[in-house]
Amino acid sequence: GDSVTQMEGPVTLSEEAFLTINCTYTATGYPSLFWYVQYPGEGLQLLLKATKADDKGSNKGFEATYRKETTSFHLEKGSVQVSDSAVYFCALSDPGNQFYFGTGTSLTVIP
């Protein structure tokens, strides 16, 4: 079945460091891919998305590219801020209307 595997955390970075959170997926069809962010005590918010191969999603300095050949959708940001501290989830949706989520990666950015 469909699934998402993402990098285990927690991740701790200094402010202005480069961030990469790895995400790979398994899917039988042509899924849409997403990154969500969750701040403490809150629900998940969409960070960015890509709906087809080679699409690049971007938002708030974060980027991820849909790579069909490597079945990956890695999240990157060139310079993290303290306010980026949160839990990040990679997810896919299939044409069967279901979503599959990774287990989440906790990011802490220290000043």
Next chain:
Amino acid sequence: DVKVTQSSRYLVKRTGEKVFLECVQDMDHENMFWYRQDPGLGLRLIYFSYDVKMKEKGDIPEGYSVSREKKERFSLILESASTNQTSMYLCASSFTSGYINTEAFFGQGTRLTVV
């Protein structure tokens, strides 16, 4: 601004009680979902619904039921609450355009404690 609203942020219930968690969306989405979130386990799907009065079991339906009498409302019911159902519960909705499922929109979550 699109909204998914869960009826409570925090809830404390006693073992054996019947518990109702309500979720309302204002986006006319056909798909609605209930997840539970536990540390180290990510999000696990309890039930989902792709139309009024339709429901499908997710990965962990045991001990739960759902109701969708109106398109905008999806209720999760714990028939007899137990301490192992203490968790964060997240409701979400989405719609399908052709063969593409849009992103899921989440509510703010309900942290349920069963004592």
